[in-house]
Amino acid sequence: MLSYINGALSRSALASGVLQEIRKDIILRNYPPETKLTERVLCLKYSISKTPARQILQQLENEGFVTMLDNGCKKTVEFTENDLDCLYSLRNLLEITAVKMVFEKKLKSYSNMLESFIRLESLSKASREAYFEYDVDFHHSIIEMSGNKYILHAYENIAPILYTMFQISYGIYAEDFFEDDVETHNRLMRSIICESEETCLAEFEKHHASAARNAKAALRKAVAEKK
Incomplete structure (x- = not known):
């Protein structure tokens, strides 16, 4: 697993997997909103020690999936369609800004x-x-190519959630999704190297809009199945 997807947990495959599983379960509401999560609960359920349990809860709090109660316990926060819209809007803003900066550079x-x-x-x-x-x-x-460390840092903060949403969305993809998606990324790559800035930005906007639609469809499907 790429280190920036799991941050401080990247050295522990077990803890990284637990973090991904809990994040996914919160989004899919396998943990209903306001479910209390403690270090002890995580240690017992996932067979991990206190240190990774504490790190997992801290990471989930940083991402907005849990919030602190007055007694020090943490409870899960519902992941809504508005949260999803905000996530993909930020992704689009960061990447479009980065692409514009790439085109401004003389040496790439x-x-x-x-x-x-x-x-x-x-x-x-x-x-x-x-x-x-x-x-x-x-x-x-691509964002790294911009040379802007602050845009890169912002992207790395949302990368774990994007990764989890891609996993969730997989269930609604058609069998030929992967071949089509590779071709889509090929077009994005070619547009940066060979096309005008306007054409390139249009390709990225189209790609981001499609990804957001797929993610929203997957989230709606998951929520409907819980009712």
């Missing part, structure tokens, strides 16, 4: 973007779970 290095795309293409036929990880990384490489 495409190596990281090309490497990310090659991994993405190969994983589309091998590991579907890892595919989403490198989908996030492909866009990370």
Whole structure:
């Protein structure tokens, strides 16, 4: 797992997996809103020690999935369609701003973007779970090209949630999704290298809008199944 997707938990595969699972369960409402979560609950349920349990709760609080109660316990916060809209609006803002900055640069290095795309293409036929990880990384490489560390830091803060939403959305994708998605990312890459800024920005806007629609459809489906 890419380190920036799990932050302080990246050195522990078990803790990273637990964090992903809990985040996904909160979004899907397997943990209903206002469910109390404590270090002890996490230790017992997921067979982890106190330190990673504390780190997981802190990370979830940083991401807005849990909030602190007066007694020091934490409770889950409902993830709404408005939250989803805000997430994808921020993603679009960050990436569009980064792409504009890339076009302003006289000297550009495409190596990281090309490497990310090659991994993405190969994983589309091998590991579907890892595919989403490198989908996030492909866009990370584009923002990295801007040279703006603050935009990159902001993207890394939302990358874990985007990764989880990609996993959730997988259930509504058609069988040919991965081939089509690789071609979409190929167009994004070519638009940066070969097309005008206007054409490139239009491609990214289109891609982000499609991803947001898929994520919203997946969230609605999950919520409906809970009723």
